[in-house]
Amino acid sequence: MARIAFIGLGNMGGPMAQNLIKAGHEVLGFDISLDAVGKHVAAGGIAAGKPGAAAADAEVVITMLPSGAEVREIYLGPDGIIERAAAGALIIDSSTIDVETAREVAAAAEARGLMMVDAPVSGGVGGAQGATLTFMVGGSDEAFARARPILEAMGKTIVHAGGAGNGQAAKICNNMILGISMIAVSEAFVLAEKLGLDAQKLFDISSKSSGQCWSMTSYCPVPGPVPTSPANRDYQAGFTAHMMLKDLKLSQEAAKAAKAPTPLGAGAAAIYERYVDAGEGARDFSGIIRFLRGE
Ligand code: NAD
Numbered sequence: 001m002a003r004i005a006f007i008g009l010g011n012m013g014g015p016m017a018q019n020l021i022k023a024g025h026e027v028l029g030f031d032i033s034l035d036a037v038g039k040h041v042a043a044g045g046i047a048a049g050k051p052g053a054a055a056a057d058a059e060v061v062i063t064m065l066p067s068g069a070e071v072r073e074i075y076l077g078p079d080g081i082i083e084r085a086a087a088g089a090l091i092i093d094s095s096t097i098d099v100e101t102a103r104e105v106a107a108a109a110e111a112r113g114l115m116m117v118d119a120p121v122s123g124g125v126g127g128a129q130g131a132t133l134t135f136m137v138g139g140s141d142e143a144f145a146r147a148r149p150i151l152e153a154m155g156k157t158i159v160h161a162g163g164a165g166n167g168q169a170a171k172i173c174n175n176m177i178l179g180i181s182m183i184a185v186s187e188a189f190v191l192a193e194k195l196g197l198d199a200q201k202l203f204d205i206s207s208k209s210s211g212q213c214w215s216m217t218s219y220c221p222v223p224g225p226v227p228t229s230p231a232n233r234d235y236q237a238g239f240t241a242h243m244m245l246k247d248l249k250l251s252q253e254a255a256k257a258a259k260a261p262t263p264l265g266a267g268a269a270a271i272y273e274r275y276v277d278a279g280e281g282a283r284d285f286s287g288i289i290r291f292l293r294g295e
Contacts, residue, residue: 001025002150005054005061006045007074007081008095009036012121013064015128016094016154018043020062023153028054052084060150061085062092067246068101075105082108090146091116094135096247099165099172099254102138106164115143118164119151120171124239132156136174138166172254175247179268179285181215182244186289189222193293200225221286235287242281245272 048054117139133155
């Protein structure tokens, strides 16, 4: 069992750290929120005073932070993880951040002789609690092999996506598909309503035809056809519109930098931006159908 420093004990990081504790690891937790640290200690974790000190005292360092800005600060800032991590430590960043920052931090880790992977997740808070997350991992074969058993305590599907930053690349490409497909499915239901076609009938047909996709069959944006989808509980968030917008913006930044044409990705980002600006950022991202209806 390993001594692990876990930094960022929020909605995702909190339960992920708890699953590491359940698996028998010793977990030093740090967060700027004292409430989050309190929950970590109540679950059997150890409170750490500073991220650098926690990293210096651990074999594995995991971060689960809001965005690239916090990752830069915690890794590259004074008294940061790169400067303080113990020799031979393995570093795992599971935050969803821009590919550029992920590669820059990985290069800084490598320059200090540390092994690092970017390992963003999909599966949401439910996946974090149930240890069923999917990890998309970028880094060397050796770093992936070392990270795998640690990630297995927090997730079910662990995929090596290639070199540094490729975990983040996989995450934003996947979520760009999701954002676009949720708008496409929602537009189809709105058009069906206007044409007098019953939502259940469209679902029965499209879920078995070429319009079939996850946004239709697992997360249907109208109430009824898929009882577990947020549409049946007033679009209370599983995955918020705010998070979807964050990931679409990351994919647009990457597309711009890589000169990849993504016109529908750009359109989806613009539509989610208007939805979030309308005050619906905390709502589930499938609530976009209400925005398209003009509600
Ligand atoms: P969150 O806001 O609940 O948690 C982030 C935690 O980081 C907070 O507890 C915050 O206090 C802490 N933090 C912020 N700045 C810090 C600093 N400088 N030092 C230490 N701690 C700091 O967010 P979350 O939902 O847990 O998401 C974390 C990451 O996971 C994000 O990058 C997000 O995009 C990604 N993600 C979230 C979901 C989801 O459904 N929530 C799904 C997949 C991926």
